[in-house]
Amino acid sequence: MSRQSTERVVEVVLPGVVEPDGLVLRHRDRPVPARGQALVRVEASGVSFAEQQMRRAKYYDQPAFPFVPGYDLVGTVAEVGPDVDATLVGRRCAALTKVGGWASHALVDAADLVPVPDGVDPADAETFVVNGLTAWQMLHGIAEVCPGQTVLVHGANGGVGSTLVQLARLAGARVIGTASPRHHDAVRDLGATPVDYRSPDLAAEVRALAPNGVDAVFDHVGGPGIVDSYRLLAPRGTLVAYGTASTRDQRGSSRLPVLKLFARLLWWNALPNGRTTRFFNIWAGRRNAARFRARLTRDLGAVFALLADGSLRPQVAARVPLERVADAVRLAESGTVTGKVVLVAS
Ligand SMILES: NC(=O)c1ccc[n+]([C@@H]2O[C@H](COP(=O)([O-])OP(=O)(O)OC[C@H]3O[C@@H](n4cnc5c(N)ncnc54)[C@H](OP(=O)(O)O)[C@@H]3O)[C@@H](O)[C@H]2O)c1
Secondary structure (H helix, E strand, C coil): CCCCCCCEEEEEEECCCCCHHHCEEEEEECCCCCCCEEEEEEEEEEECHHHHHHCCCCCCCCCCCCECCCCEEEEEEEEECCCCCHHHCCCEEEEECCCCCCECEEEEEHHHCEECCCCCCHHHHHCCCHHHHHHHHHHHHHHCCCCCCEEEECCCCCHHHHHHHHHHHHCCCEEEEEECHHHHHHHHHCCCEEEECCCCCHHHHHHHHCCCCEEEEEECCCHHHHHHHHHCEEEEEEEEECCCHHHCCCCCCCCHHHHHHHHHHHHHHCCCCCCEEEECCCCCCCCCHHHHHHHHHHHHHHHHHHHHCCCCCCCEEEEEEHHHHHHHHHHHCCCCCCCEEEEECC
16 A cells, blocks of 8 residues: 655765765655555664675675665565555564665565564664574574584674674584684673684684584685685584675775685585585575575574574664764774664664
8 A cells, every 4th residue: 555755764875985974864755665665664774794895895796886775674664565465564574685774764675574573672683684694594504503513703793793603502503703802702792712813823723622623614704814714624514605804995806805715615615525615695596586585584584583582682782873874884894893783763
């Protein structure tokens, strides 16, 4: 059921390669949902590492500038277009958007909405949308982590990393987590043994904790350090690579570091030593939209259920009003936070 409104909405525009202060607040008429769409009043949207890369034009397949960033959102359906179940209006839902979430309102395909359990705070839920899906699918869909195994999580204080630590602990695994020393107490509090990721003896420190190697490594860092991640694997271990964070500030192509990583993983997989390497891409399989959505709904539903029953602790680093987006980006990039900086409706 469509409802006309003259209300103005606000969105954050990334105009090009800019410092956080270069983000632009744009006001426009409230959009009207087309067939199959819902207009969501956004209550929370996250600042992910992807936006750090996008504002440097370093994200693998970002759209052309200018665009509205925002990889995921949680909000309440304000209006729906033709052919959409009208009872969705008023429901709190989450969506994985890649772009568009940093706004007071966002148009989303209604089929992409995942219900948020009643009583769950929108910012809390937001911390588990892209982070929860990524962590869940890598842990259970690829590495198939089992009770009694030991896993290594890089960036264990980050959005994905802190979620991986919690989900791996819930799966019964022992977790070693790399992080800066300032985050070690927080990593310990999540149930992992912290190791300094800048230590020149990182590999030796991990080996001292896991002399037979680790059953899985989750590596978003890429670059030369990926070699240690591979070498730390136990004989039948799995390396899940899912990013190239170490190349964020390097000049040049946004694609080359990822392509180099693919080549290395392919080479390792050809070696007959029982180890497996995989690159995780949250958008893989998107061409089969029905199957992709079914998997996303199932996996995010599983994560939200753990949040609702208290098994997962949301790591909200800060709640920052949308209008103060530059502060939010600076904070997310400061290296001082545990968990996720969340933009909230003012
Ligand atoms: N492939 C996929 O489908 C997919 C999906 C989602 C996310 N990702 C990737 O997942 C990663 C984490 O995303 P996020 O949103 O969780 O980020 P985040 O919250 O900003 O956390 C980033 C983490 O990485 C650490 N870090 C930053 N630069 C590093 C470096 N050069 N070497 C080692 N560690 C470094 C940070 O440590 P400090 O706090 O000490 O700086 C922090 O622990 C990103 O690389 C992102 O691209 C991939």
